[in-house]
Amino acid sequence: MNSPYSPPTLAGAWKTVIAGTQSPRLLIGDFVDDWRRYPDPVIREGLVRDPLTDVADDTLHRWGAFCAAMVEYLTVRDGVPTPTWVFADHWVLPTPWFLLPHWKMRAWLLVATPPPWKRRRIFGGDETMMIGRV
Numbered sequence: 001m002n003s004p005y006s007p008p009t010l011a012g013a014w015k016t017v018i019a020g021t022q023s024p025r026l027l028i029g030d031f032v033d034d035w036r037r038y039p040d041p042v043i044r045e046g047l048v049r050d051p052l053t054d055v056a057d058d059t060l061h062r063w064g065a066f067c068a069a070m071v072e073y074l075t076v077r078d079g080v081p082t083p084t085w086v087f088a089d090h091w092v093l094p095t096p097w098f099l100l101p102h103w104k105m106r107a108w109l110l111v112a113t114p115p116p117w118k119r120r121r122i123f124g125g126d127e128t129m130m131i132g133r134v
Contacts (some may be wrong), residue, residue, distance in 0.1 A: 007034035007043075010067060011050035017063065018055055024063035028070065032129070035074055044080045051085030065091045065120045070129060072116040092120050099124035099131045 010031055016022040031047070038044060048071045052064050068091040075082040098109055099122065109123040117128045124131040 007038060007047060009046065009050055010048050010071065011052055014052045014064070014067065018053060018060065024060070024066070028067065028129075031067075032070075032074075035078075039078075041078075041080050044075075044078065048075065048080075048083050051083070051088070054090050062093060062097050062122070065093050065097075066117070066122055069114075069116040069120050069122060073114060073129065076116075093122065096121045096123060099128065
């Protein structure tokens with residue numbers, strides 16, 4: 001059965017976050033749902049082809065870096081070409097971002113976080129993508 005729904009690109013959805021009309025966590029959840037819903041590699045490649053617009057706001061910049069890591073993770077995992085924009089230096093955070101606030105967990109977060117997030121200094125453990133959606 002064909003659906004009239006056409007998933008938004010990540011870059012298009014990111015613009016709604018920048019405009020303040022959608023939360024980054026909702027964007028991530030919706031994007032991952034669309035990624036799963038459309039297993040065709042051509043569609044998936046189109047969802048992530050365009051780069052996210054960088055922003056001056058520190059909080060939004062962190063979420064942009066999170067999205068870059070998420071795209072790297074999903075494309076590598078699912079055999080879709082990884083767009084080059086995710087490797088831009090500005091998506092590496094200047095200071096570490098620990099997604100779980102408990103300082104006693106930091107050693108575990110440093111070890112268990114998947115490489116795409118580690119490279120960007122984002123630490124959430126082995127469930128990093130799920131934490132971003134909560």
